[in-house]
Amino acid sequence: MIFRGFGVWVDERDISMDSDYKKELQSVLKQKTVSLPQVFIKGKYIGGADVIKSMFEVGELAKILDGFPKRQPGWTCRGCGDARFVPCWNCSGSRKVFDEDEESIKRCLECNENGLIRCPDCCP
Ligand SMILES: [Zn+2]
Ligand SMILES: [Zn+2]
Incomplete structure (x- = not known):
């Protein structure tokens, strides 16, 4: 406040x-x-x-x-609506990515444990 x-x-x-x-x-x-x-x-x-x-x-x-x-004043981030986090672009928030080289499902390394990344618009 x-x-x-x-x-x-x-x-x-x-x-x-x-x-x-x-x-x-x-x-x-x-x-x-x-x-x-x-x-x-x-x-x-x-x-x-x-x-x-x-x-x-x-x-x-x-x-x-x-x-x-x-x-x-009154500014709201268009990227995240001031949540400061957005769903991971790499795994779409699933936290899993398909590794094409190894043909297996891997844990996404871009995001946190909730499948979120810091909003690039307001939290670079
Ligand atoms: Zn991810
Ligand atoms: Zn934002």
């Missing part, structure tokens, strides 16, 4: 959509259980909702976000 108010670009990573996000977060925070949300700004770990809220209240957040690229 706070970031939406600033209108800045937020890369929202839903860890339920991709277990790699969860693993990444666990390794960055060095914790097995992570409470959400966790906020990173320019790749630097900032903190959870409480930290962001207090930074917002003292005006610290506005300073940090000054000069950040702004997202057009």
Whole structure:
């Protein structure tokens, strides 16, 4: 909500959509259980909702976000409808591809465990 108010670009990573996000977060925070949300700004770990809220209240957040690229209000990605994921182009979301050389069904390497890939339009 706070970031939406600033209108800045937020890369929202839903860890339920991709277990790699969860693993990444666990390794960055060095914790097995992570409470959400966790906020990173320019790749630097900032903190959870409480930290962001207090930074917002003292005006610290506005300073940090000054000069950040702004997202057009009301903009919705045409590629994914803001889901940030699209079905894999390689396997159509089935997670299986036919290997013509070996004539066997292989696990698709392009997508995550849900047969999804990051939307190339908004999450390049
Ligand atoms: Zn795939
Ligand atoms: Zn998109």
